[in-house]
Amino acid sequence: METGLLIKGIGFTILVLIGIPGNLFILIKFLHFRMKEQKLRPANKILMGLAFVNLILVLNRVIPQALEALGIENLLSDTECKLVSFTYRVSRAMAICITSLLSCHQCIVIAPANKLWTFLKQKVPSNVTMIIIVFFCLNVALYPSRMIYCQARGNVTVSLYTLHLVYCDCDFRNYTAYILNGVFPVVREIIVVGLMVLASLYIVYMLLHHQQTMKGMRSSDKDNRKSVEYRASRAVIFLVALYVALFGMDTSVWIYTLSLYNVSGDVNDARVFLCASYSALSPILVIATNPKLRRGIHLCLEFNVKSKLGDSTS
Numbered sequence: 246m247e248t249g250l251l252i253k254g255i256g257f258t259i260l261v262l263i264g265i266p267g268n269l270f271i272l273i274k275f276l277h278f279r280m281k282e283q284k285l286r287p288a289n290k291i292l293m294g295l296a297f298v299n300l301i302l303v304l305n306r307v308i309p310q311a312l313e314a315l316g317i318e319n320l321l322s323d324t325e326c327k328l329v330s331f332t333y334r335v336s337r338a339m340a341i342c343i344t345s346l347l348s349c350h351q352c353i354v355i356a357p358a359n360k361l362w363t364f365l366k367q368k369v370p371s372n373v374t375m376i377i378i379v380f381f382c383l384n385v386a387l388y389p390s391r392m393i394y395c396q397a398r399g400n401v402t403v404s405l406y407t408l409h410l411v412y413c414d415c416d417f418r419n420y421t422a423y424i425l426n427g428v429f430p431v432v433r434e435i436i437v438v439g440l441m442v443l444a445s446l447y448i449v450y451m452l453l454h455h456q457q458t459m460k461g462m463r464s465s466d467k468d469n470r471k472s473v474e475y476r477a478s479r480a481v482i483f484l485v486a487l488y489v490a491l492f493g494m495d496t497s498v499w500i501y502t503l504s505l506y507n508v509s510g511d512v513n514d515a516r517v518f519l520c521a522s523y524s525a526l527s528p529i530l531v532i533a534t535n536p537k538l539r540r541g542i543h544l545c546l547e548f549n550v551k552s553k554l555g556d557s558t559s
Contacts, residue, residue, distance in 0.1 A: 254314030256518060260307050260525040267528030268300035274538055287370035288354075288477060291347045292531055294377050298339040299524035306333045306411075307521045310514065313411045323397045326413035331391040334430075337520055338384040339377075341434060344488050345441040346376060351481045352444035355451050387433065390426050391415065408502075410513055427499065434496055438489075445485045448478050480534030487530060488523055495519040 275293040279285045285293070309329065312320060321329060353369050356362040369376070395415045406423035408415040417423040498516050532538045 250314050250316075253514060253518075254311055257307050257311035257314060257521070260518070260521050261303060261311055264299065264303035264307065264521070264525030264528070267525070267532065268296040268303065270542075271296035271528055271531060271538065272300065278537065287373045288347065288350060289535075290373050291343060291350060291377070292535070295340065295343045295347065296528060296531070298336045298343065299527060302333060302336040302340065302524045303521060305329055305336065306517055307525070309411050310517055310521075319397075319412070321397055321412040323395075326395045326397050326410075327392045330395040330410060330413060330415065331388055334388045334391055335381075335384050338387070338430070338433070339380060340524060341437055341488070341492060342380040342384065343377060344484060345437045345444075346373065346380070348441045348444040348448065348481050348485050351478050352447050355448065355478055387429060390417070390422070394418070394422070394426075408513060411517075427502070431496065431500060434492075438493075441485055441488070445482055448482060452478055452482075476534070476536075480530070483530055483534065484527060487527060491519050491523040491526075 272293060275285060275289055275296075278289070306329070309320060350369055350373065353362065353365045356366075358366070394417050395410075395413050398409070398412055398414050403414050403416040404418050406417040406420060408417075417426055495516050498512065498519070502512060502516075532542060
């Protein structure tokens with residue numbers, strides 16, 4: 246096996262081994278909390294939605310990338326290529342939108358209770374599920390091209406306006422369709438990321454203001470003032486920073502490909518790796534910054550240790 250393919254195979258396999266257990270753990274734990282407590286905080290509903298689309302993205306895109314790099318050929322048919330490509334684009338878009346929703350929601354939660362913010366505090370947290378459904382419908386409507394233009398990679402001659410994806414080719418056949426397919430997602434991401442950045446900047450401002458008000462207090466008073474919302478706000482900032490670092494590079498490469506004809510598969514592989522890295526690594530950050538999820542990890546570890554001790558003594 247070539248060194249490049251080996252490195253690519255190892256890289257995508259690592260993302261699979263991290264992304265699937267991490268996102269599954271978040272989904273299972275939040276479902277358990279929902280069944281046990283009969284309710285789920287709006288922020289946790291958003292995190293649950295993010296874990297779900299991240300899991301779909303890893304299963305749908307990263308596993309085929311790893312299998313191709315390991316030498317498995319001709320895995321997908323035309324219909325499967327259309328479905329895989331469409332699902333990947335929608336799940337990627339949903340990951341962006343839900344991350345933005347998370348930052349906007351947290352911005353609303355910690356904002357002062359004036360007339361505008363009070364209205365948003367009443368409407369947004371109680372309707373996060375409906376907002377996610379609206380995002381899904383909009384993103385599904387944005388990507389019919391993937392169902393039209395994608396086909397299994399084979400001996401069919403393709404035009405210059407083709408994206409070479411794993412096992413598949415997306416041949417847009419003319420320059421207009423090629424550019425429109427690229428411009429619409431970029432415009433959407435500029436709007437969504439703009440909201441995300443503005444919300445995150447406001448959260449940073451509120452956190453700095455919070456720290457200023459705690460100066461001079463006794464340590465016990467500081468601990469009392471450090472609320473759940475304060476800790477959650479810092480977690481959102483870390484998650485947005487991870488998004489900007491990975492999805493930002495992904496989008497930059499995507500914009501670059503719009504200036505090229507017949508883009509090589511390696512360029513698209515790099516984009517998929519950057520995108521999938523967010524879906525695989527964000528669960529680690531979510532678990533590390535969520536007390537309930539951390540507690541679940543500790544309980545699992547304690548159970549495994551006790552089980553091993555019990556096996557050794559029996």
